[in-house]
Amino acid sequence: xxxMTQSPATLSVSPGDRATLSCRxxxxxxxxxxxxxxxxxxxxxxLIYGASTRATGIPARFSGSGSGTExxxxxxxxxxxxxxxxxxxxxxxxxxxxxxxxTKVDLK
Amino acid sequence: xxxxxxxxxxxxxxxxxxxxxxxxxxFTFSNHAISWVRQAPGKGLEWVSSISTFGHFTxxxxxxxxxxxISRDDSKSTLHLQLxxxxxxxxxxxxxxxxxxxxxxxxxxxxLVTVS
Numbered sequence: 001x002x003x004m005t006q007s008p009a010t011l012s013v014s015p016g017d018r019a020t021l022s023c024r025x026x027x028x029x030x031x032x033x034x035x036x037x038x039x040x041x042x043x044x045x046x047l048i049y050g051a052s053t054r055a056t057g058i059p060a061r062f063s064g065s066g067s068g069t070e071x072x073x074x075x076x077x078x079x080x081x082x083x084x085x086x087x088x089x090x091x092x093x094x095x096x097x098x099x100x101x102x103t104k105v106d107l108k
Numbered sequence: 109x110x111x112x113x114x115x116x117x118x119x120x121x122x123x124x125x126x127x128x129x130x131x132x133x134x135f136t137f138s139n140h141a142i143s144w145v146r147q148a149p150g151k152g153l154e155w156v157s158s159i160s161t162f163g164h165f166t167x168x169x170x171x172x173x174x175x176x177x178i179s180r181d182d183s184k185s186t187l188h189l190q191l192x193x194x195x196x197x198x199x200x201x202x203x204x205x206x207x208x209x210x211x212x213x214x215x216x217x218x219x220l221v222t223v224s
Contacts, residue, residue, distance in 0.1 A: 032210060034210065034212070036153075038153075042217075043215040043216065043217050043218055044153065044203075044215055045215070046211050046212060046214075049210045049213075050210050050211075055211070055213060087152065089153075089212075091211070094209060095141065095143070095160075095165075095207070096155075096167065097143070097155040097158070098155065099145075099152060099153040099154070099155065102152045102153075
């Protein structure tokens, strides 16, 4: 089983600052990683697929990078509406999917 | 607009059963794999099960294998998840999601299953 880990568990960021979230896979997953945003009481929303491609309607301040075992989600200028939990998910072992434990982003 | 609407959640005793449904619209349901994922209160996301197009193949997480059964009715654009031998640890919000080879691009709002 591919294990996904995320760091940090919580990230406190000032509005307008950059937020950098990390995701690591226990073995190579190529570029088969997606990122999701989940706000309280809501379903997750797809942000990034293929490690770096923004989903439809996702603002340009969200970007993804990485391949192999190391991945990064960057929010270039944090807005108040970006406060949420962010999850990475691997698709390399389709259809056995695994999620990371999530990173909670809040305002400093 | 793609929509997924889960139903069937509720309160059930340990050892009991429940059938969840996911009604889809806004896309050609039969052309897509669909998955279930759950989220225990205050916890992260856990993949539960997926079904291929035409229902030829089904897949389950080890934690639910032998207890849960996924199925689909393409004529009604509906996905089902039969939950049996329920445990307290199955308590969660259950989401269905449209599944491709590289993302889950549409999710329902979830249905809460409480085992107590």
